[in-house]
Amino acid sequence: MNQTKEILDAYVQKSAEAFQFLKTTTVTERAAFMHAVADNIEALDDNLFEVAHRESALPMARLQGEKGRTVGQWRSYGDAVAKGTYIDARIDRANPESGKNDIRKYSVGLGPVVVFGASNFPFAFSTAGGDTASAIGAGCPVLVKGHPGHPETSQIMADAISKTVKEFGWPEGVFGHVAGDYVEGTDTLIGAYLTAHPTIQAVGFTGSQQGGKALVAVAAKREVPIPVFAEMGSINPVFALPELLESKAEEFAKQYVASLTLGTGQFCTNPGILVAQTGSAFERLKAALSEAIQEAKPTAMLHPGIAKNYVDKKQPFHSQEQVTILAESATKAEQTQGQPTIAWTNAEAFLSNTQLSAEVFGPFGLLVEAQSTEQFVEIANALEGQLTATIAGTENDLATNRSLASVLQDKVGRLLFNGMPTGVEVVYAMQHGGPFPATSDPRFTSVGPDAVKRFVRPISFQNWPEQFLPAELQSSNPLKLTRTVDGQPTSDIL
Known part of the structure; x- marks a missing residue:
């Protein structure tokens, strides 16, 4: 890999040079750049969809919607950057009588960022995804390690950014792209090398726990450790409470299976665990789930490796004691398809066997039969960190199960009351992150404009002359930002 290292070093050096340039740009200039990226992605023709469909097997309608989401991310994040939301400018003016200094603070980019493309969202979470958009918005050059599952798609999106x-006449190193199939057999080594490189200052990653934890370990061993913002998946438990099931067991079962099989179950918010209380309503739920899963059709998975991994991860459930396969799709899956499957176990087995809480990436759900709602709380307490959890119930259910809601707040980044977790809206209030191991740092989100916060750090200027201050902190407020001045928000000229 010696020759590869030389090439990677050249990429990183360009990123370092570009960072010095980006430090001179304002939030307004970076926002304009982000809108221009959105325009260039929007202008891409149908060849993008044809290539992405061939590489990922995702349906055309899904890809068209995802392109729109990607364009929207760049624009909405750009708008947030332009407002100065993430520089968090604060000014405490001097008071000569008391000897108080003039102190002004805002947030700046961390430095060059490595982004690892995700397999399941070739547009919105990959090369031109939210990690890249938010890092550039923060003022950080980005070096993308393209995903080997969709190298041509990755290149098309990279070309739009380049x-x-x-x-804009900006330095080439503002954005770099290392192809996913750059050197056969060295893909993992490239990722580790870039993460360990002393010039790189942060990492954005969406993928498996194995991959995310490996990058966190590499970053922690550096002489100067850096943050790795890794989103690593989740089983996203759903707790179906008694009163709701009594009246809507069959309807709820259809909603659950629709969410479970959406996109062949290849979402990090896929509801892999469903917990309900034993009784007649539970039996109706179980029967309705079996019927719905048999009617679900197998669909193609992202690539053969993921299809094989799905089969391998699902197989232990066929041999576990106190686990029963309730039903599978009545249509036999082809080799690269995911067979929709529902299994059953009881709460005691689930609590005593940690293998049963492992993520199965695909259209697989585990129905857990609890003896009481008190046992729901036991299960919630036993869970690792999750991206989401859902309480499905009536308001009366919620009122009588407040301890469950309280425990789940400690376990997740997003807590739903009814509905299913697979829809992730790109809005300010979205929290797409959760306690470890769902993500490596639960303080941040990888979806929504707040994603920019990951890639900035604060710096204060004390007693600096007006003309040498960053535009964002100047008393004349040339960018017309809302800032906190002497503890009060204002956009006034000082």
Whole structure:
């Protein structure tokens, strides 16, 4: 890999040089760049969909919607950057009588960032995804390690960003792209090398726990450790409470299976565990789940490796004691498809066997039969950190199960009351992150404009002359930002 290291070093050096340039840009200039990237992605023709469909097997309608989401991310994040939301400018003016200094603070980019493309969202979480958009918005150059599952798609999106860099006359190193199939057999080594590189200052990752934990370990062993913002998946438990099931068991079962099989179950918010209380309503739920899963059709998974992994991860449930396969799709899956499957176990077995809480990436759900709602709380306490959890119930159910809601707040980044977790809206209030091992740092989100917060750090300027201050902190407020001045928000000229 010696020759590869030389090439990677050259990429990183360009990123370092570009960082010095980005430090001179304002939030307004970076926002304009982000809108231009959105325009160039939006202008891509149907070849993008054809290539992405061939590489990922995702349906055209899904890819068209995801392209729209990607464009929207760049624009909405750009709008948030332009407002100065994430520089968090604060000014405490001097008071000569008391000897108080003039102190001004805002947030700046961390430095060059490595982003690892995800397999299941080739547009919105990959090369031109939210990690790249938020890092550039923060003022950080980005070096993307393209995902080997969709190398041509990755290159098309990379070209759209690089085109924007040229149009703006910005340094080439503002955005770099290392192809996913760059050197056969060295993909993992490239990721580790970039993460360990002393010039790199942060990492954005979406993928498996194995991959995310490996990068966190590499970053922690550096002479100067850096943050790795890894989103590593989740089983996203759903707790179906008694009163709701009594009246809506069959309807709820259909909603659950629809969410479980959406996108062949290849979402990090896939509801892999369903907990309900034993009784007649539970039996109706179990029967309805079996019927719905048999009617569900197998669909293609992202690539053969993921299809094989799904089969391998699902297989132990066929041999576990106190686990029964309730039903599978009545249609036999082809080799690269995911067979929709529902299994059953009881709460005692679930609590005593940690293998039963492992994520199965695909259309697989485990129905857990609890003896009481008190046992729901035991199960919630036993869970690792999750991206989401859902309480399905009536308001009366919620009122009588407040301890469950309280425990789940400690376990998740997003707590739903009814509905299913697979829809992740790109809005300010979205929290797409959760306690470890769902993510490596639960303080941050990887979806929504707040994703920019991951890639900035604060710096204060004390008693600096006006003309040498960053525009964002100048008393004349040339960018017309809302800032906190002497403890009060204002956009006034000082």
